[in-house]
Amino acid sequence: MTFFKTTFTAAAVLMATTAVAKDDLTIAIQLEPPHLDPTSAAAGAIDSVLYSNVFEGLTRFGPDGSVNPGLAESWIISNDGLTYTFKLRTGVKFHDGSDMTAEDVVFSLNRTQGEESTNAQKALYAGIADVEALDKATVKLTLSKPNGSMLFNLAWGDAVIVAPESIENIKQTPIGTGAFKFDSWTQGDKIDLSRNENYWGTPATLSKATFKFISDPTAAFAAIMAEDIDAFAGYPAPENLPQFEADPRFQVIVGNTEGETILSTNNKMPPFDNIMVRKALAHAIDRQAIIDGAMFGLGTPIGTHFAPHNPDYVDLTANSSYDPELAKKLLIEAGFPDGFKTTLKLPPPSYARRGGEIIAAQLRKVGIETEVSNLEWAQWLEQVFRGKDFGLTIVSHTEPFDIGIYARPDYYFQYDNKDFQALITALNAEANPDKRSKMIAKAQTTISSDYVNGYLFQLATPTVAKANLQGLWKDAPTQATDLTGVSWAE
């Protein structure tokens, strides 16, 4: 009768474990980080795992995108806007047990500007002329010129505070101050985090958190259905969402992201150096069809490179309304009565691959033939982003408030407008909120009426989770999967 005995014991164990409230979480994201140092690479996947969970900065983003105190509990800004004095929280310890002090802040911020710094947002912190530790818990930042968005910039994952002694191994063993500490990384599969029992703030409810990496949409669907994972942040196949919504086991949370999805146009490559051609392109595109066809309705149409949920957003979609007849007329005026041929290079995400097929069909209707090629991310970065060898491409720019990229003539779409560059320089130096709003509106209008790129839609981020999971971020104001407030409902 051993068989019965073992089954009974197994059943008893099973019952015992279900009686204890679940306090661990397995959450999946699409991309695996290349390494684990958010301060030395552009890969958003690093922040997706570590931001706020393991690493914290002086300031931090809230779930709504607001900038809140992080490791700095308060700050004073001098009247000329040049000096920031941060008062640090006391009793903050790194996961290795050492104290987090002003010296660590000085080290971390200086490191962003170091000779060998590979910080992806180096430019954001270039205005910091000097960082000084006044005492153990006070740091003074001196700027070379006023910068209205410095507190916002400091909230990015690229400016988190790291321990000098951990730098050598940070890419494999990240040591931060967050509510979770890093346990292990099984490459190609998952990263395990566990609760930091010595956290300075409200400790996390979850005792363990596992990040799984699943990029294949079919595998993602199967993993959720089989309940191998408790949640999927940034679920890759929008077509499956109605099914999850109809299933009482799951909840679907659709949030905003900072991802402006654009038909990026090589402004230096003929015929796209002609504004008439770019205008024709803009009118040849039916945004709603792309949102419905590629994203199954998920996403908000945009008419410029700015997030619609931002209070400063200007709706300029009418400026590039869908009008194929007008597009044809513009092409004739531009000297292309028979259209032309160009390349459309697509990175892997489905918004690009599917969106690309739809756009290719729409452009064909006005006489523009596109040679579509599907690229892997590495190839895309090499050929398009760095090599600038492309006519058109589709990509989502997920950094918050990134209209400043249009002021960089060497950026991959190569828009070079001196007035716009002057406007952004002035904007960066401006601290007055009203004046800033006006300048931001002008910037949006300028790139819209110059038809720099085809503006498609604001990417939405769907999160699929077990029905009783609470506290996940709805929106994605920055690349983060903040689990510090996540818990299981009774």
Next chain:
Amino acid sequence: MVLLNNRNIVIGAALTAIFVTLALVSFVYTPYDVTGVDIPNKLKKPFSNGYPLGTDHFGRDILSMIMVGARTSIAVALVAVTIGMALGVPLGLAAAANKGYLLDELIMRSNDLIFAFPSLVIAILITAIFGPSALNAIIAIGIFNIPVFARLTRGAALSLWQRDYILSARVAGKGPARISFEHILPNVANLLIVQGTIQFSLGILAEAGLSYVGLGAQPPIPSWGRMLAESQTMISFAPHMALFPGLAIVFTVLGLNLMGDGLRDIFDPRIRRDKS
């Protein structure tokens, strides 16, 4: 007629003919434009108004896509088999004519080398290096057909070289090249036709496999493998998107295999002798 008495051949040929006809018709007529995108009509169920097999996630007619997809599959497989035959058969003949000499060794050892690699993996490598396209898929699949035909031709030719009529041809002063083409080739043609049919069906599978992983014909050219790949996440609510291209692959390959089996029954001397 021997051919019509063989049930395998009749069924196989009928199935193959259906898809060849669909492919040929697609040159002049498809119910809808397969490169057009019609979002408002997306994911229509089969037999709904005007769409006998329904539409896909872009609102494209699946029947039209299957028709043009048949063209892609058949063209890729056909050209690949032709490449294999055009290069493999002369190599096999040459090897047989020079049995035991350096040329024979060279040809057959290179064949072994190609055989040693898993064909689909190398096909993926080739298309990954030279970029995905129907042409590169053809080349990749074609290369792996070469040793198949070379080996088959050499094996059959070797036994023919022992025959008396070859000896008399040699006595009459014909050179090895002339004998190979005038006397050997006609006698191995039967085997080549059988093998060609089978390689043709393998070629269709290989093309579907390559385009399934995104390395075959590129959008907007429809291909069965890519239709399957695209339907994957929608299989639970739009099964017709996977069903029809899947059936198309199954029936074409089945048809060709049946036909190949039937032809072998007729042509292969060993089997024929068993039956009589």
